Structure formats: structure tokens, C-alpha cells
Amino acid sequence: MDVLVYLVPIALVLSVGGLFAFFWALGNGQYEDMKGAAERILYQDDEGSDR
């Protein structure tokens, strides 16, 4: 059962990390324009692309 002592904190730290990543994305406006993001990926940026 000693394994719990470090496995449980690791699990918690990872899930708290995920939660904060989600909060950051929400605050950063990543979900503001779901339709736009889906369409934008179809167009390549001319500037700064060397391919």
C-alpha cells in the first residue's frame, strides 16, 4: 500500500494540471470561435511559410 503515498499525489497533480490548462484555454478565448477555427485550418498562411 506504500505505492499510494506517491501515486495518489501524482494523479492529483496531473488532474489539477489538466483543470488549469482548461481554465487557461477558456480565459485565452480558445473557445470563442469554434466554427472559425474549424474553417481556418483549411487555408494556409502565405506569410512566413516556405513550403
Add this chain to the structure above:
Amino acid sequence: MSLAATGPLPRGADAPTPSLAGYVERDAEAGGGNRLGLLVAGAHCGGCVRKIEDALAKDETVTRARVNLSTRRLDVAWNGPATHADRIVERLAAIGFDAVPYRASTLAEGDTRALRSLIKALAVAGFGTANVMMLSWAVWAGHFDTMGEATRAFFHWLSAAIALPTIAYAGRPFFNAAWSAVSRGRANMDVPISLGVIATTVMSLVETINGGPHVYFDGALALLFVLLIGRVLDQRVRGEARSAVHRLAALTTQPVMRLAEDGTAKAVPPESIEAGETVLVAAGERVGVDGVILSGRSTVDTSLIDGESIPKEAGPGTTILAGATNLSAPLSIKTRAAGQATSLAEIVRLLEAAEAQKGRFVSLVDHAVRWYTPIVHILAAATFAGWVIAGAGWQPALVAAVCVLIVTCPCALGLAAPMTRAAAASRLLRAGVLLKSDTVLERLSRIDTVVFDKTGTLTAPQPSLTSHDGTAEDLALAASLAASSRHPLAAAIYRAAPDVVPAKGVSEASGEGLVLERPDGPVRLGSAAFVGATTTPHAVDGPEVYLSVPGRAPVRFAFSSPLRPGAKETIDRLSADFMDVRLLSGDRPQIVGAMARAVGIHTWRGRLRPQDKIAEVEKLKEKGRSVLMVGDGLNDAPALAAADASLCPGSALDISRQAADAVWQGERMADVSLILKVARRAHAILIQNIAFSMLYNAAWIPIAMAGLVTPWIAAIAMSASSILVTLNAMRVGGLGATRGKAEAA
């Protein structure tokens, strides 16, 4: 005939170019720059986004240009003077996009914030539920196997450490709403939910401290998680509908052109105009203020105000109201009131009186909660008293009482209303109908009488050519001239013959008509006076235009407002559903009668003033009818507010859109029959859901009172009913699916 299409109205060629500088704001991000928010209604694909952003990127001063495809908003920032805004809008017009300025304050920012905080609460509840469940399963399994007491206590403490902060955070929407209800002496759904969650948490904490075998943190968190899913979905659908309504408002609320003393015109938002200022209204534009005409002579379409489909003459000294459309020549108007203060004081008074009389509608769920809450609390108290009297000691008695609170926590009941509403609202959103109020579905489900307005509601918002006494060549010639004008009547001629090649060298005489110089003399298209025609009285009078070709008698073109597409089908379907359909209009009785016969309405009345419309609606209500009012004009607004439920087209006046419960988008007539069907279905499902969740909770009460509820029973009991209620609510969405596909095709 109202000319409020979505998008800017055509301007006369003589209109001074408006400046959008009044809408420009300082940009907080880039120091010293300016920014402007624009609504670009035509942007609906990734290609459009790219075209717009690329076009603006070519302008060196532009520092930021980003289109949001979901909201159709364009955010532009640039370094340079505010007047640069006009160049940006011109640039957009050059690539074929009409942009309308908006003020951030006019769009629903509050909804976005509320949704965001609900999503955050949902994320936290999800995090807490998942982690506590993970620990709980181990404990539950341990009950049947061998788990040391120390390990169990460790898991319980760990659960408490996760659950306490997450419940405190995720439960806030419920706790806040419950507190504000209780402090006003009311009870709402959030009160029993909050009590259940808090009781569960406190009892579990006490058990943890005492090293007891059962904690219920997982149940409390799962409950919050499921309820928050319902709230988020509900808030999202409502937010979408509301922001679409705001978008409509921003698109139809056009800038007003303020005339400065030095004679320059500047476009400003209507609300920034003050009484006494002079504004300029170009031909074809909608008047944005109330006032008196200072100079200019024109015909004015007042159909949105009084329902009259025939334009009136207006000249210096004539009082003009916001919502009228200036048809033929530019007018300068001395403002009496603008923005929110516009519209007849009389109408506003009627509107307020009608709204006050309607009172607060008490929804079915409110009724249910009103007697549910006290019963549950009495039962919990009785359980405690019963166990104490039976000699069980106060501690087990308290556990049993709290268990009653837990199993009766109205999880399914709390989910039933928002889930059903969200499913119905998103089904109607697909059909282009935006629901504005929370209780409208329930009110719609009782409707047995549908009252329509004529002008702008049954008829299309644009005039169309009905007849001309010339040849096909005359029509083609007229259309070739008309192609170069954006006047509504010219546009109607061009629509009647869209294949003609536009004539070159057509000039527009300010507000009078169009001239094409030909070797044999001028060809004129315009008013009777302009072409020199003698006006003769006609059977059906309406807007008219004359075409004169050198050496020939002028040819007359007559216009009328056609039925909205789908209007007849909608009324047929309503009649087939045994609805009592009526037509109430402010227009002349002979026009109203002809229209009623054409669409198959048997009961109609014409020449009604706004107070007459209210009286008609009230009379029907007194007879025990449940009335749905469908209208768009200023004269309909009080009746919209007085009816049991109301519906208006997107082209309606602002005041009517505010008074109506639901708005439909697009040229086509809304499928009122489908709206009523969805509402009735949603209401039936809501009743099923409420009955089911009450019975379900009632079934658990004896088990809880007997003290037999363990944590895993509580967790399963709570989520099972929620899932069933949710699945049942989803059935609303499938209604009329085949017809929905036909709409999309």
C-alpha cells in the same frame, strides 16, 4: 411594406458619405491605436474570413483584423485617425462585404460571462467527481473484501480534501440563487438542491472525522456535475438565441446622420443624438429619430408605424416618427427624441400598461417546487423525530434524516426543466426561431387562437412589381435603367426582369427618378411629376413609377407588397390543427379583406388603432382563449405584450422585437404550426419528467426513512433518474425532423 431587410438600406446617390468616426474606440492593447467593431453579415465561410482578413492586411496601418465566424464580428485596430474607419468599410465594400458598426455594449456580453463561469464550475465539478469516484470505488470494493481501516480512513480524508473546495466552487451557482431566493422569503429549485448538497457534505465530513464506514462526497459531487451539465446546455442555447436577437438589432439599428452647423454629415449611433439636433435622412433610408421635417419633400412609408401599406406625402412641418422609411427624396429633420426615447409616448404607455397587466407568469416547475420543498423538509424532520422516539439515539436519527434530504434532493426535477427547454429551443433555433423568454414554451403550449398582423408580417418586407400597362420591351428598358439605382421600387423593377443588361450613362435626379440620355431624347423613369404623366385614379392605389420614352405616352408600373413565402401554407396548417386564425390590421378594410380571402382567414378586421388591437386581444382572452399574437410594427407592440405569447419577424421594429417572446429570422413566414407543436410536445415531456422524478423520489423516501441508504445506493439512485430525465427531454429535438430536412434542402 417595411423595408427593413437585414443589412444596410440602399442610399440615394445624393447621400453624403457618412463617417463612422462616431463608433471608433481607443484600442487598449496597442498604444495610441483605434479600434472598431463591425458586424459582417455576409461572412459565413472560411473563404470569406480569409478574404476579409487578407484585404485588411494590405492596409499598412491596420495592426489587427480578426473575424469571428461564430458571431460574424470583425475586430479591427489601426494606427491613425478615427476617420480611417471609413476607408476600412470602403475596402470591405469593394470586396463585396457590407459591414455595420456595432457597440460592444449593445451585444450580449453578460451572457458570455455567465456561461463562462458555469463552464468553469462544471469543469471543477467534473474534476472533483472523477477523483472522488476513483477513491470511492476502492472503498466500496473494500467493503466486500479486505481493506484496512487505516487505508479507508486515508481515502476518506483524501476525498474530503478534494470534495470540500470543489463543492464550494462548483456549488456557487446553486448556493447564490438559493440564498437570494431565501433572503426574499421565496423557495426555488435551488433551495432543496443546496440543502441536499450541504447536508450530504457536512454529514460526510462528520463521518470522516469519526472514522465511520460511509461518506457521501461522491454523491454530492456527481449531483452538482449532472445539474451543471443541464444548466450549461440551457444557458448556451439561450445565449445563442439572445445574441442572434442582438445581432438582428445591431444590423437594423442603423447609424443616424447628424448634420453639423458647417454642413458636414457624420454617422453616429442613434442614442447619441440629442433633441434639437438636425439629422439627414437619405432616400431609401429608415428614419432613426422622432422629429419635424425642416426641409425636403418626399413620400414616406409608415407601414411599420400604423400598418398603412400606401406611402404618404411629407413636407416641411410634417411630424415624422422613427421607423418610417423615407422613399423618394432626402429630408432634414429636427429631432424631438432619439434612441430609446423615440416612438409615440401613447404606444409606450399602452405597452407598459399591457405588460403590467400580464403580471408574472408562474411556471409549472415553480408550482411544483412550492409544495415539494416544505413536504420534503417535514418528512426529514419526522424521520429524525421518529428515530429519536424509537430510542435510536440522536446520531443515527440525524443520519437517517439527512439521508431523506439526500434522496429527495430534486436532481431530476432540477434537470427536467432546463433540459426540456434546451432541447426545444435548439430544435426551434434550427428552424430559425429564437426564443427570448424562459416561460414562452409553456405559454405557447396552451395557445388556441392565432392573431396575425398584415403589413410586414403576412406580407414580405419588400415591395414587388404587380402590373404595368406596357410591353415586355418597356419592362426590359425600365429594368435596364433601374439596375443602376438602389431605390426600393427600382430594385423591385430590376427583380422582375433580372436578365437585362444594365444601361450605361444613367443619371439619378435627386429623389425624383432616373434619366438615360438617348439620341432621340431622354428616357425617364420616376414619379408622375418627373416624367410629366397625368395621374389617373386607379382601382388599387399603391406606390407607382412611370417610364417615359420620347414620343410615347408614359407607361405606369404599379407595386404592392406580396405575401411572404410560406404564409398560405402556415395558415392552412394552423387551420388544419383547429386553431382559430384571425387577421387584425391597421390598413384599409378593402386591402385587409382581399388579403384575408387570399390566405384563407375568415375572421378579419381593418383600420384598427393600437388600442383597438389590444382591445381585440383582451376580448379574446376574456372569452377564455389563449392568444398568440404575430406582428411586427409599432402599432402591434402593445398587442404583442398583451397576448399570452407573441412572435415577430426579424425585420420588425426594435420596440416590437423587445415586446415579443420569440423572433423568427428570414424572408419566409415562420412555421407557426411547428412552433406550437414543439411547444406542446416540450410541455408534455416536461410534465412526464416532473411526474417521474417526483414518483422516483417518493419511492426512495421510505427506504431512506428506514435508514437503509448507503453511499453507493445514493450515488446510483441520483444519477439514474437524471439520465432518464435527460434522455426523455431529448425526444423534443426529433420533432418534425423530416420537415427540418426539407427546410435545409
